[in-house]
Amino acid sequence: MTLIFPKESLQVFPKHLTPAYRSTAKRSPSKPLIIIPHTLSELTGPVYGHDAVQDGDNDLTKQHKGEPLGERIVVHGHVYDEDKRPVPDTLVEIWQANACGRYVHNVDQHPAPLDPNFTGAGRTVTDKNGYYKFITVKPGAYPWGNHHNAWRPNHIHFSVFGHSFLSRIVTQMYFPGDYLFPFDPIFNSVTDEKARMRMVSSFDLENTIPDWALCFRWDIVLRGREATPQDNDEH
Amino acid sequence: MSDITPSQTVGPFFAYGLTPKGRCQWDPNGSYSWKETVSDNLVTPDASGTRIRIEGRVLDGDGAPINDAMIEIWQADAQGRYANPRDNRARPNAKFKGFGRSATDKSGVYSFDTIKPGTVPGPGGKPQAPHIVVCIYSRGMLRQVYTRLYFADEASNAADPILALVPEDRRGTLIAHKQAKGDMSVYTFDIRVQGENETVFFDV
Numbered sequence: 001m002t003l004i005f006p007k008e009s010l011q012v013f014p015k016h017l018t019p020a021y022r023s024t025a026k027r028s029p030s031k032p033l034i035i036i037p038h039t040l041s042e043l044t045g046p047v048y049g050h051d052a053v054q055d056g057d058n059d060l061t062k063q064h065k066g067e068p069l070g071e072r073i074v075v076h077g078h079v080y081d082e083d084k085r086p087v088p089d090t091l092v093e094i095w096q097a098n099a100c101g102r103y104v105h106n107v108d109q110h111p112a113p114l115d116p117n118f119t120g121a122g123r124t125v126t127d128k129n130g131y132y133k134f135i136t137v138k139p140g141a142y143p144w145g146n147h148h149n150a151w152r153p154n155h156i157h158f159s160v161f162g163h164s165f166l167s168r169i170v171t172q173m174y175f176p177g178d179y180l181f182p183f184d185p186i187f188n189s190v191t192d193e194k195a196r197m198r199m200v201s202s203f204d205l206e207n208t209i210p211d212w213a214l215c216f217r218w219d220i221v222l223r224g225r226e227a228t229p230q231d232n233d234e235h
Numbered sequence: 236m237s238d239i240t241p242s243q244t245v246g247p248f249f250a251y252g253l254t255p256k257g258r259c260q261w262d263p264n265g266s267y268s269w270k271e272t273v274s275d276n277l278v279t280p281d282a283s284g285t286r287i288r289i290e291g292r293v294l295d296g297d298g299a300p301i302n303d304a305m306i307e308i309w310q311a312d313a314q315g316r317y318a319n320p321r322d323n324r325a326r327p328n329a330k331f332k333g334f335g336r337s338a339t340d341k342s343g344v345y346s347f348d349t350i351k352p353g354t355v356p357g358p359g360g361k362p363q364a365p366h367i368v369v370c371i372y373s374r375g376m377l378r379q380v381y382t383r384l385y386f387a388d389e390a391s392n393a394a395d396p397i398l399a400l401v402p403e404d405r406r407g408t409l410i411a412h413k414q415a416k417g418d419m420s421v422y423t424f425d426i427r428v429q430g431e432n433e434t435v436f437f438d439v
Binding site for chain 2 (some may be wrong): 005006007008009010011012013015016018021023024025026027028029031033034035036037038039040041042043044045046048049052053063082091093094095103104105106107110114119120121122124157159163164165166168169170171172186187190195196198199208220221222229
């Protein structure tokens with residue numbers, strides 16, 4: 001299976017310069033990006049297998065003496081490529097605020113309490129079916145300085161590798177029905193509605209664990225699809 | 236329209252999860268012990284080749300340091316082999332992964348310790364000059380930017396097929412210059428994300 005990474009797939013990505021998200025003003029390239037072919041350097045990528053993570057790295061509720069406050073949730077799903085084939089054995093890393101919306105990072109000093117039983121970082125590797133699972137607490141909304149009274153919708157940061165350095169993605173998972181969606185310039189930087197909704201998890205009643213945890217399902221689709229004979233004709 | 240999941244910013248707080256050791260502002264008062272998955276030191280005991288350090292500043296459109304950027308590098312080993320099944324050539328440096336991750340410090344400075352990569356095949360079988368693929372993520376970036384680091388002391392840069400696609404007056408932004416710092420070979424590679432002397436970024 002030889003994967004190719006058509007650039008057209010990136011149309012759903014946000015633009016570098018999105019004025020409503022103010023810090024893009026000084027951090028977006030102003031000169032044209034140079035188009036280059038995909039060489040071995042682009043088509044390969046780091047491989048992190050199951051030896052990169054330890055048991056329990058995917059459970060953010062068991063990293064300290066006690067359990068964190070907040071709604072315990074299972075977050076699970078599959079990592080796929082563009083042909084909807086599972087991406088097995090790929091590293092998935094997450095980080096998030098606590099249930100109050102406070103990050104442990106010392107740059108976050110806003111007046112919401114820290115939880116001595118919650119740091120908020122986790123990692124796992126997808127199984128042979130591309131399946132991943134985390135146990136955590138639902139992160140709270142987080143106020144930020146982008147504009148007056150700005151609040152980020154509840155979100156979990158995700159970092160995923162995939163088959164090549166080109167499939168590598170850093171993104172955010174959101175929760176269904178969040179009332180803050182219309183007001184968030186980061187969420188709305190994705191202008192295609194279907195693409196935007198792909199960042200939103202779905203409530204998974206079937207996989208909630210009675211008396212213990214709610215569950216949200218979120219599938220991640222990475223760049224990369226199998227070359228067809230027509231693709232080879234193009235070169 | 237494709238079905239892929241869109242990118243979002245890495246945000247300002249990735250360090251305690253992705254780059255916990257050394258190069259971040261997270262100060263856990265000694266109570267946090269999350270061992271990083273990926274470090275900024277790519278050198279493995281088996282790796283042959285020249286040990287080098289890469290250092291630089293990441294600067295924004297005002298020339299101000301970006302002190303909350305994450306940098307990732309991807310490279311071949313000294314023999315020009317990638318640690319990935321797509322490169323199915325024999326690899327003498329079996330443990331060398333070729334991938335590193337660093338965060339800029341308060342002054343916007345990042346660094347890596349690694350092995351100087353060898354030449355790798357390019358389009359049409361022509362060789363590419365030794366280079367490192369560099370990716371930058373930060374608050375204020377909704378998607379990562381890709382660039383490449385080439386080495387000033389490599390004559391093969393003149394024939395590199397990717398450098399040839401870059402306008403001549405911008406090629407200099409991709410060249411890392413060697414500095415003498417004791418025994419170690421240190422290459423300086425500043426990344427200017429916007430504006431004057433903006434680093435070349437690639438549309439991949």
